[in-house]
Amino acid sequence: MTKPSAMMDRTDEALADLAAHPPAPPAMSGAFDAVLAELAPVAARRPWRHAAIVGTVALAYAGGLLAVIAMRRDLHELPMGWLVGVGILWLAGFVVPSTLALVPRAGHIAPRWRAAAIVSVVSSALFVVLGLLVHPSGPSSGYLGPENFIRGHGCLELGLATAIAPALLGAIFLRGSLPVRSRWVAAALGAGGGSLGGLVLHLHCRIADGMHVGLVHGGVVVVGALLAALLLPRITDGPLE
Amino acid sequence: MAADAKQLMEQYIDGDANAFRELYALVAPKLLGYLMRMTRQRASADDLLQQTFLKVHRARAAYVRGADPVPWIYSIAHRTFLDDARKHKRAIVRVADDDQLPEVAAGLTGESDDRRDDPRVDPELAREAVAALDSLPEQQREAVVLTKLDGKSVAEAAQIAGTSVGAMKVRAHRGYEALRKLLGGGKHKTAAAPSRVVRDEAS
Numbered sequence: 001m002t003k004p005s006a007m008m009d010r011t012d013e014a015l016a017d018l019a020a021h022p023p024a025p026p027a028m029s030g031a032f033d034a035v036l037a038e039l040a041p042v043a044a045r046r047p048w049r050h051a052a053i054v055g056t057v058a059l060a061y062a063g064g065l066l067a068v069i070a071m072r073r074d075l076h077e078l079p080m081g082w083l084v085g086v087g088i089l090w091l092a093g094f095v096v097p098s099t100l101a102l103v104p105r106a107g108h109i110a111p112r113w114r115a116a117a118i119v120s121v122v123s124s125a126l127f128v129v130l131g132l133l134v135h136p137s138g139p140s141s142g143y144l145g146p147e148n149f150i151r152g153h154g155c156l157e158l159g160l161a162t163a164i165a166p167a168l169l170g171a172i173f174l175r176g177s178l179p180v181r182s183r184w185v186a187a188a189l190g191a192g193g194g195s196l197g198g199l200v201l202h203l204h205c206r207i208a209d210g211m212h213v214g215l216v217h218g219g220v221v222v223v224g225a226l227l228a229a230l231l232l233p234r235i236t237d238g239p240l241e
Numbered sequence: 242m243a244a245d246a247k248q249l250m251e252q253y254i255d256g257d258a259n260a261f262r263e264l265y266a267l268v269a270p271k272l273l274g275y276l277m278r279m280t281r282q283r284a285s286a287d288d289l290l291q292q293t294f295l296k297v298h299r300a301r302a303a304y305v306r307g308a309d310p311v312p313w314i315y316s317i318a319h320r321t322f323l324d325d326a327r328k329h330k331r332a333i334v335r336v337a338d339d340d341q342l343p344e345v346a347a348g349l350t351g352e353s354d355d356r357r358d359d360p361r362v363d364p365e366l367a368r369e370a371v372a373a374l375d376s377l378p379e380q381q382r383e384a385v386v387l388t389k390l391d392g393k394s395v396a397e398a399a400q401i402a403g404t405s406v407g408a409m410k411v412r413a414h415r416g417y418e419a420l421r422k423l424l425g426g427g428k429h430k431t432a433a434a435p436s437r438v439v440r441d442e443a444s
Binding site for chain 1: 251253254255256257258261262265266269270271272273274277283286287290291294295296298299300301302303304305306307308309310312313316317319320363366367369370371373374385389390391392400401402403405417420421424425
């Protein structure tokens with residue numbers, strides 16, 4: 001749909017005139033000459049490679065943690081479908097937000113902050129609700145209940161300790177790539193790391209009451225996302241400050 | 242522009258200083274126009290332009306081979322402007338209740354020296370357009386500048402400003418309608434109509 005070129009709106013005419021007469025930029029300042037005189041090649045960002053590194057390091061770190069703290073005692077008493085299904089969901093909760101945070105669309109530099117934001121919010125809510133509603137137990141499972149809810153804080157700390165590795169590494173790889181909306185991308189890294197923490201807790205913690213599984217295990221994703229949104233932009237935005 | 246900018250950016254991160262100079266020459270005029278419309282001050286825009294390119298230099302390792310660097314550079318300029326505006330809390334010029342446009346300082350249109358010989362369609366209209374643009378709220382002004390002056394698609398403009406496509410579409414539409422109200426929508430006979438401006442209006 002175009003207007004006949006012979007009859008232009010006054011506004012279009014003014015805008016076209018402004019567009020056709022861009023200002024003359026000033027000469028590059030002397031600061032650039034000094035910098036460019038010592039210009040050295042740098043390696044470009046390789047998003048898929050960085051995502052693979054984050055995934056490998058994070059899974060090795062989580063596996064190492066599990067080896068140290070041991071698997072849950074009631075593992076063989078729980079429904080295999082729930083154990084595997086929820087385990088895959090936790091893993092997907094790590095892989096999907098982390099990939100969205102680290103890998104931009106083809107031909108772009110900045111990652112998909114909007115998709116990362118949506119996935120962060122959805123996964124945060126999903127794991128809390130899932131834990132509150134579905135939490136099977138066996139004879140060896142533990143129970144804290146509302147009165148001892150606060151005693152479950154160790155799980156939150158373990159989950160966040162697991163989340164640190166992928167979130168921090170991802171933020172380092174994203175340095176300078178996020179001029180806008182870096183908090184949302186950081187939140188996705190935190191939610192992804194938190195989900196990995198949730199996976200470790202899923203395989204380690206034998207406490208099987210809904211409040212603990214939902215609010216503490218699921219809460220690791222929420223707290224991970226919030227802390228990452230608050231702290232990681234200090235790393236990602238460094239070159240842009 | 243994108244293909245050239247891509248090539249220059251790749252040569253630049255490979256250590257070619259001349260490629261950076263060429264990239265500056267390619268991107269700076271439009272980017273300065275964007276910053277001038279956002280800051281409404283030539284001196285501030287010049288300063289922010291230099292800051293933007295210094296940040297591009299510091300963050301050059303974030304470049305992904307094969308990507309168009311221009312939207313990313315614009316995003317850095319957008320952020321640089323916002324950071325600066327927050328620091329200085331610029332006074333916002335608004336249109337008075339009687340719809341009269343504020344005065345525009347001489348030279349604020351800041352047209353390129355090599356364009357001085359190009360005949361403007363109507364210098365008075367250009368001054369009015371600048372004053373009208375400057376009177377728009379910041380977000381609408383940015384949307385109009387990006388989509389109508391710099392030829393960005395709505396999706397590209399949204400990416401630059403860190404907002405959704407829907408929000409950018411609304412801002413551009415409202416800004417354009419406000420401009421029409423300020424400048425008047427009367428038809429003018431003209432010899433040539435740059436297709437980009439007209440095409441974007443339709444989108």
